Amino acid sequence: MTGPGTPAVPEGDGVAGAPSATLVTGIVELVTNDPARGGTVGLLRDAAVVIVGDRVAWVGPAAHAPDADRRVDVGGRAVVPGFVDSHTHAVFAGDRAGEFAARMAGERYDGGGIASTVAATRAADDDALRAGLRRLLAEMRAQGTTTVEVKSGYALTVDGEARLLRLAREATAETTFLGAHVLPPEYARDRAGYVELVAGPMLAACAPSARWVDVFCEPGAPTAFDADEARHVLGAGTAAGLEARVHGNQLGHGPGVRLAVETGAASVDHCTYLDDDDVAALSAGRTVATLLPLVELSTRSPYPDARRLLDAGVTVALATDCNPGTSFSTSMPLAIALAVREMRMTPAEAVHAATAGGARALRRDDVGSLVVGARADLTVLDAPSHVHLAYRPGVPLARALDLP
Incomplete structure (x- = not known):
């Protein structure tokens, strides 16, 4: 999946090397819930996620995203865990x-x-x-x-x-x-x-x-x-x-x-x-x-x-x-x-x-976060930030991402 000239992605987490990978990009704000990223929800801006099968294989800055077989662009929206x-x-x-x-x-x-x-x-x-x-x-x-x-x-x-x-x-x-x-x-x-x-x-x-x-x-x-x-x-x-x-x-x-x-x-x-x-x-x-x-x-x-x-x-x-x-x-x-x-x-x-x-x-460690190894349950917000979930109550901003 990774071609010549692809960055070594030191700022990302995990390794994306398996076939049939999907790169989700265009994420203006990503809620990871990764304690290593700090803050309440582990925010990452201008982010990308690589999914292999039903699992997260890589998370990091979009500028350092590895190649993938498919690309899904969410168009400058925020993404949170399902x-x-x-x-x-x-x-x-x-x-x-x-x-x-x-x-x-x-x-x-x-x-x-x-x-x-x-x-x-x-x-x-x-x-x-x-x-x-x-x-x-x-x-x-x-x-x-x-x-x-x-x-x-x-x-x-x-x-x-x-x-x-x-x-x-x-x-x-x-x-x-x-x-x-x-x-x-x-x-x-x-x-x-x-x-x-x-x-x-x-x-x-x-x-x-x-x-x-x-x-x-x-x-x-x-x-x-x-x-x-x-x-x-x-x-x-x-x-x-x-x-x-x-x-x-x-x-x-x-x-x-x-x-x-x-x-x-x-x-x-x-x-x-x-x-x-x-x-x-x-x-x-x-x-x-x-x-x-x-x-x-x-x-x-x-x-x-x-x-x-x-x-x-x-x-x-x-x-x-x-x-x-x-x-x-x-x-x-x-x-x-x-x-x-x-x-x-x-x-x-x-x-x-x-x-x-x-x-x-639910005593689950495979859902509720977007870290390497977690289930690839992404929810896309028709908004630039997770704050809009409370800022715009009653507006249908959120939808679970269905991958091709």
């Missing part, structure tokens, strides 16, 4: 627009509306669920998202949860068993029986199609799960070979954050209500705090204080929580804009949280 959406509930049926309208009229969200999605999802056939999931994933990619986590949790039966995870696994390797989403109506008087079902037969049916186990730990919500119930489900899931994540501290102060740190969960998601002990626990542990500002937008709830977490040294991720009830949006760019406007993050911090932070929340 967004990593580490929290979605994207396989479901039904519509909850009426619930949204009621909240906008002043009703408080308490988690109870999930039951209507459960009923619709149970009644839908595979083709309908598959089509809905694919539509949402296409929306995500059209806005720059290249890695997506998908949870179950809208069937709450053994066969139903296994079905949702099988469908999700067709689309992503990041699948999460969330049988402990809410208590289904048929178990309203038998909490212990349902927890044992989740931790036993349901888990056994779902584990082959899942990477993660999750639980909605909100003792103040009558259909969610307390710390002991959540610990039991997480323990059974990890014993079955799954890795843990937690829904916690969304509706009020509670044990979810500290339970996540105690159990070594990769991520605790929502983190809307935190006290000093919660922040200290996250700071001392490895659990990522995944913030979901589109939920606060949709529920008129207080926004999490990302600044407090970042200043304490906590790793923060941003995700959409795409679901039909509290965040029916697939837009990571909007999540970034809200994080900057409402959660006291800088644009660079928000972009980092939506890329490298999401990768950390």
